[in-house]
Amino acid sequence: MAGEPMKSDLGLYDYLPWPNRPKIVWPGNKKIAVWIAPNIEFYEYNPPNNPTRTPWARPNPDVLQYSHRDYGNRAGWQRMMAAMDRAGFRGSVSLNVALCDHHPEIIKACADRGWEFFSHGIYNTRYVYNLDIEQEREIIRDAFDTVHKHTGQELAGWLSPALSNNFWTMDILSEAGIQYTCDMFHDDQPMPVKVKSGKLISMPYSLEMNDVIVYNTQKVTPRHYGEMIKRQFDQLYKEGDESGTVMCIPLHPYLVGQPHRIDAFAEAIEYIAGHDGVWQTTGREIAAAYHASGAYDAMSAAMAAHNAGKEAR
């Protein structure tokens, strides 16, 4: 981006206020779509530097942070998966696709459960900052090919590695066939994204429900995290009487899978699963239902109308 003037707005979506939107109806008339997105990641021992972001705070090898991440792939993932199995949740895996090569054993356990895989880049220590557009397209191709080769699945979703982005990123994701992005946090309902081609959806993911933000940034205690998940759910469930909502719980097995944290999480998702109006689903299924129910087109029209009205005033 060097040399280009900075913009004041992403320009990827139009404003649409929460009241009086077209109604979203989820399959089976469920009030809320709840999906869980485990970030199954591989952080490199000796990654190359990127001028915009240095992977590790300490010089390579930062063995404490590297090993802390590795905990998720040796121990934490099994606890997380067992808790999700008990509550009847499939995962939508936010996958550093190189993990297919490093730990196919983990991929197999997820695939055997019918979990979805979406892409979270190649490694969480490689960012798209300073890449040119062709280089970023190469990462997208790599992700499609790797996930297809190892799981037979066609990628539908994308979360940029470490949430690094360029202005063209959404255009080239959509052009490649990606159906939903998790990189934007502006809504509790799926929303159309303005891209050059295709019909890309911004899927509600979450910062506040994301264990990495909860534990590494906000420094919340595990039991309080459990309470936060339940309160977030209660409110969105109530509002789902009027129009379908989405709740996502993004996870990192190296954090939520720690022994002192797993029970509070497990209890919270069992609480959610105990409600009749919950659709326990995946990102891909939410995107499909959003299109099939006509919500994508209705929201697009509502945004266009709102925008036209604003210009007319």
Added chain:
Amino acid sequence: MSMPDDYLKYPERHHGMDQDRYPWSDLFQRAPIAWPNGARIALSIVTHVQHFPLDMPSKPFKAPGALSMPYPDFRYYTNRDYGNRVGIFRILRLLGEKGLKASFAINGIIASRYPALVDAVTEGGHEVVAHGLDMGKVHHSGLSRDEENAIIAEALSLLREKTGQAVTGWLSPGRAQGFNTPDLLAQNGVSYGLDWANDDLPYEMRTDNGPLMAMPMAYETDDRVVADEYFQSEADWAQQVKDRFDVLYRESADYGGRIMSLPIHTWVSGMPYRIEYLRDVLDYILSHEGVWTASTGDICAAFRKAGQPA
């Protein structure tokens, strides 16, 4: 703008880890460990005993707990030293009252600065683990092999000469290592390390000088991490430690012996307002059947023995 082509090349993208210290392994697929006397949990209490030099460097990074005020930092220099003068003796008394044997990870320089402290630890029957030379001497890849070897050798010889113990355990200041650290530790007679935070059970690391056991030590329930990085209360610390124990204890019924590690600092848990929380945590853990409290060295030895064919 673009990145060099190498940025999209991944030479270590292959099955297993991207370094050759250990193979990948799934904690829940390993052969169950049997601790002595059928114990379900081996409790490993590791008290950090630290010296923060007034002139400690800030490059390439400071170990956690480092002095942070403008030089001369009276505030944190003396606060950390409080642990060596007062805090550790509260911890030693508590362990003594309960008859527990534990490990004390001690900066090598403490052996020459405060020999009475080291005597109190060994007279209590505890194991001394080398905790580097001092908190200003962090291990990192910018050190030459010789420079790093000299630090390791000095720390070990100070502690070995003072205690008469073999001193075969190691904890780096800030749990920081360079590329060569495991090789150099093994070369200097270290048989286990506490730096890596990727497991709940021991596993063997490859070095150029024979194997080094990576012993588990919790990162996020460390008293200093909870107090000084998460800014959570001592009650919150105690609750998380108990919750951690509960899960490991429960898992031991299905998956074999587990290790409950309890990393504490003299200048954190040794404070008057905190020591009773440590007592509370120990009371809770010890109220369960099948808890074996031992030095990390003894737990490491038992793990090696458990792994031998019958």
